Amino acid sequence: MKIIENVNLKKYNSFGIDVSAKYFVEINNENEIEALANSEVFLNNRHYVISGGSNVLFLKDYSGLIIKINIKSIKILEDNDEFAMLSVGAGENWHEFVEYCTNYGYYGLENLALIPGSVGSAPVQNIGAYSVEQKDYLHSLHGYNLANHNFNVLYNAECNFGYRDSIFKHILKNKFIITNVVYKLNKKFSPNLNYKELKEKFSNRPNTTANEVFDAIIEIRKSKLPDPNKIGNAGSFFKNPVISNDKYLVLKEKFPEISGYVGEDGVKLSAAFLIEKCGLKGMKYSMNNSARVYENHSLILVNYNNASGEDIYNLSVEVINAVHDKFGITLEREVNIVR
Numbered sequence: 001m002k003i004i005e006n007v008n009l010k011k012y013n014s015f016g017i018d019v020s021a022k023y024f025v026e027i028n029n030e031n032e033i034e035a036l037a038n039s040e041v042f043l044n045n046r047h048y049v050i051s052g053g054s055n056v057l058f059l060k061d062y063s064g065l066i067i068k069i070n071i072k073s074i075k076i077l078e079d080n081d082e083f084a085m086l087s088v089g090a091g092e093n094w095h096e097f098v099e100y101c102t103n104y105g106y107y108g109l110e111n112l113a114l115i116p117g118s119v120g121s122a123p124v125q126n127i128g129a130y131s132v133e134q135k136d137y138l139h140s141l142h143g144y145n146l147a148n149h150n151f152n153v154l155y156n157a158e159c160n161f162g163y164r165d166s167i168f169k170h171i172l173k174n175k176f177i178i179t180n181v182v183y184k185l186n187k188k189f190s191p192n193l194n195y196k197e198l199k200e201k202f203s204n205r206p207n208t209t210a211n212e213v214f215d216a217i218i219e220i221r222k223s224k225l226p227d228p229n230k231i232g233n234a235g236s237f238f239k240n241p242v243i244s245n246d247k248y249l250v251l252k253e254k255f256p257e258i259s260g261y262v263g264e265d266g267v268k269l270s271a272a273f274l275i276e277k278c279g280l281k282g283m284k285y286s287m288n289n290s291a292r293v294y295e296n297h298s299l300i301l302v303n304y305n306n307a308s309g310e311d312i313y314n315l316s317v318e319v320i321n322a323v324h325d326k327f328g329i330t331l332e333r334e335v336n337i338v339r
């Protein structure tokens with residue numbers, strides 16, 4: 001474990017924001033976490049944990065210690081006719097893990113292909129796409145509690161998973177370093193084709209394979225989402241808002257074209273639709289027009305060139321205000337803001 005000073009973070013965040021960290025350390029195993037937690041630099045500075053950096057927005061140079069988790073390993077804990085339990089190091093690349101599972105016959109995560117980032121961050125915002133969330137297959141996870149300096153196991157029910165939400169965004173925020181995640185996956189493949197485009201694509205194909213679904217997801221995502229290697233972004237910048245049924249009916253009267261998905265907690269609206277209706281799709285912001293609402297998908301804010309973190313953040317404020325003024329709904333940011 002080597003703590004280094006004044007490290008540029010541009011390549012460590014998918015927005016490509018050009019900021020630096022006062023201290024930076026990469027963690028490759030559990031022993032290094034314990035050593036770090038007892039180090040002078042850790043004890044005397046604030047800290048922030050990152051993995052792939054695809055869901056963070058740095059507003060300025062970070063004045064403390066950035067801890068990057070690189071713990072690698074995939075262990076098969078159990079493998080029978082029904083299911084398999086796999087323990088995966090937090091630093092494994094999420095997409096590569098999904099590909100591994102699909103190829104080796106461990107099913108369930110196919111719809112989550114091509115989501116950037118690492119396995120250890122997947123539980124933090126309970127990543128989800130195309131009608132699947134990682135919580136549907138998470139058995140438990142292991143990690144180091146920086147508050148009480150202990151390694152703990154948390155089972156699925158203890159993680160308080162919700163829509164893009166978990167305990168790691170609340171009472172354990174920045175306090176718990178996830179080191180391994182255990183997924184319980186199916187050995188028999190049963191495709192989840194609830195998402196409209198998938199249903200249409202596979203409607204006449206009773207023997208759809210996991211590899212076909214995996215490939216279809218990649219194709220759909222590549223056609224819609226900006227590649228962070230080419231255009232800086234962090235995927236959806238805002239959560240889709242959930243409102244009460246009464247509020248939905250009032251809005252529907254005023255804006256008949258609005259549509260919502262009725263769930264357990266209320267009616268979920270498309271934030272992209274709301275932003276688009278405010279005329280903000282493609283909106284350019286900042287001195288050099290680098291910070292923008294992506295022209296192909298209004299839920300995504302992009303850094304076309306050299307926007308600062310503040311530019312992207314200020315653009316998000318403009319979007320939140322515009323949506324609030326028109327619809328009376330306050331959008332919540334999905335991306336983690338690091339000050």
Ligand SMILES: Cc1cc2nc3c(=O)[nH]c(=O)nc-3n(C[C@H](O)[C@H](O)[C@H](O)COP(=O)(O)OP(=O)(O)OC[C@H]3O[C@@H](n4cnc5c(N)ncnc54)[C@H](O)[C@@H]3O)c2cc1C
Nearest residue numbers: 050051052053054055116117118120121127128178234235
């Ligand atoms: C093009 C694009 C598309 C995307 N599509 C989706 C999508 O479809 N669905 C979806 O849900 N998300 C999506 N995202 C968001 C992002 O990929 C996920 O949130 C992902 O899980 C972030 O992983 P990361 O390793 O990059 O996390 P980071 O950005 O490094 O960190 C994210 C958060 O997790 C915390 N964290 C990171 N590692 C650990 C750890 N080991 N222990 C504890 N806390 C940790 C950080 O402190 C931070 O709060 C997309 C992003 C992009 C750029």
